[in-house]
Amino acid sequence: MADPSSYRPQPGQIPDSPGVYRFRDEHRRVIYVGKAKSLRQRLANYFQDVAGLHPRTATMVTTAASVEWTVVSTEVEALQLEYSWIKEYDPRFNVKYRDDKSYPSLAVTMNEEFPRVQVMRGPKKKGVRYFGPYAHAWAIRETVDLMLRVFPVRTCSAGVFKRSAQIGRPCLLGYIGKCSAPCVGRVSAEEHRELAADFCDFMAGRTGAYLSRLEAQMHEAAEETEYEKAARLRDDIGALRRAMEKNAVVLADATDADLIAVAEDELEAAVQIFHVRGGRVRGQRGWVTDRVEAVDTAGLVEHALQQLYGEETGESVPKEVLVPALPEDGAALGEWLAARRGSQVSLRVPQRGDKKALMETVHRNAVQALALHKTKRAADLTTRSRALEEIAAALDLDSAPLRIECFDISHLQGEDVVASMVVFEDGLARKSEYRRFQIKSFAGQDDVRSMHEVVSRRFRRYLQEKLKTGEWSPEEEDGDGQQKQAPDDGRPKRFAYPPQLVVVDGGQPQVAAARRALEELGIDDVAVCGLAKRLEEVWLPGEDDPVVLPRTSEGLYLLQRVRDEAHRFAIQYQRSKRGKRLKAGPLDEVPGLGDTRKQALIKHFGSVKKLRQATIDQICEVPGIGRKTAETVAAALALATPAAPAVNTATGEIIEDETTAPAVGVPPSGGWGTSSERGTDR
Secondary structure (H helix, E strand, O other): OOOOOOOOOOOOOOOOOOOEEEEEEEOOOEEEEEOOOOOHHHHHHHOOOOOOEEEEHHHHHEEEEEEEEOOOOHHHHHHHEEEEEEEOOOOOOOOOOOEEEOOEEEOOOOOOOOOOEEOOOOOOOOEEEEOOOOHHHHHHHHHHHHOOOOOOEEOOOOHHHHHHHHHHHHHHHHHHHOOHHHHHHHOOOOHHHHHHHHHHHHOOOHHHHHHHHHHHHHHHHHHHHHHHHHHHHHHHHHHHHHHHHHEEEEEEEOOEEEEEEEEEOOOEEEEEEEEOOEEEEEEEEEEEEEEEOOHHHHHHHHHHHHHHHHHOOOHHHOEEEEEEOOOOOHHHHHHHHHHHHHHOOOOOOOOOHHHHHHHHHHHHHHHHHHHHHHHHHHHHEEEEEEEHOOOOOHHHOOOOEEEEEEEEEEOOEEEEEEEEEEEOOOOOOOOOEEEEEEEEOOOOOOOHHHHHHEEEEEHHHHHHHHHHHHHOOOOOOOOOOOOOOOOOOOOOOOOOOOOEEEEEOOOOHHHHHHHHHHOOOOOOOOOOEEOOOOOEEEEOOOOOOOOOOOOOOHHHHHHHHHHHHHHHHHHHHHHHHHHHHHOOOOOHHHHOOOOOOOOHHHHHHHHHHHHOOOEEEEEEEOOOOOOOHHHHHHHHHHOOOOOOOEOOOOOOOOOOOOOOOOOOOOOOOOOOOOHHHHHHOO
């Protein structure tokens, strides 16, 4: 625990201007990012008597070992830089909202020649119009199904669209009138784009004028005794009204606003957002976060606004943003939002009327979301805590293993030998920390030797990180320790954190190899165990008998999950390598021949077999292939042994095209596996 006075800047050293500051710990990792109108006044608050600081702030300043700052010209620039650094460094003491689930949106791909309506999740793409997000994907599909009667926009995938264009026959939606079938030329690209634009306008809330126009057309058709047309328009109007009824009117027409509400306690906070477009609630989403930072409601709102609009531009930022409390830098936030939208944005607290009533509804949703999250997390935390405690008791550990790393070896009959490392923290998978290895020190099948190599490489990297930060100073360092290190920039390092427990997939030999690797590196504070598949026994180093956990044990269940995840990750990598190797051909061995020229050769001759029979002059006829390259290709193909003819296992037919068929008896990548692939040979 550091003393803040040990790294306090000298008086007068901090500028009295807007800026962004970063606190770093003793390992140079960024642990907190903040902004200020006056850096001098803000940073002075952190170097008071620690006893007078908020407990969370006190924890942060005693964890930190240095502070640095960057001066900017305006508060808006400070806001943008703070958001960028929080996203880049992921500081542990900053409030970071994470979605409690992935919300789907209704998307119209206006960036394509023939726009498509579909359900989309994940990051937004340029040129795509989004509506939502919605709570459920089925709600989007119901709405789209009603609207396709009036706006028959394409909804099919690129493959279906291309196939229909090739055969000259539309899909089922084209026959039943729910697609204008641009794939077969029923409408032109311009006409279809106009349909998509009308669809977007209707979804954006401009409904009144469109419905009035349809009603006028219906009455006109009835007066001219075109009753079938009038009936069709009547049904279209009914379908649109049913689609509109799914979103209740909550505010006056043409109101575009986002309402943000916060429910909080001492430990956590929940944020709910209602997206109102055209006076109707078009979408809803929510976040839950731990309150690791000493921040009030206004601060939580500021962080929510940064996360919500940090990647948005244009109409995705509404004209009005209603919040429960204005942040301290409300004017700067308003300017920032206006810059992202491209026009004025109103950021305010509703005081009366319909907007205040709707804000109360959003707040009730936030309260319920926080209560539900606490209920789920309490049960989940109890189970995971019990599992970690059982593991600690069974393995005689000093404390619960909060970080567990598991290693597994995978190969196919001794070829493509790889290993995986998965990480579980607090009983949950930390996929960003997963790593995979290729076995480099030897060839062939030796699981024990492979395990020794992988564990040695992982912890040698850990020692290198300690050496760089000054935590460890060895008397002698091997060749790996003298490798040049990249400059420290505050980002989390790959192997910087040691586990409390190493789990290997295997029995006594694998456990002994892992322990020997740690002892050779001088590491004696990391526990090791192995989990054998046959009887699910837990093996400890130097023990003749395994530890047998009850089948109903939560600790055994967690170890099984860790082991199975390592096994899955290893097999995935091994199959990927095997697939690449099986796809390799004789042209891959030609030096200097890239993918473009390889494709040109195959396209020109049709197959490697015909290319092998070609003369050097014929190879030179291929665009981009000179005589020297042609001679190299011919020589490489002459030395390469022709592959055995491939056989279609279903019909027994010999496949002549050797560029696309796999070798005889070899399953395609991702197919069935052998016993040595399904599990490491013991």
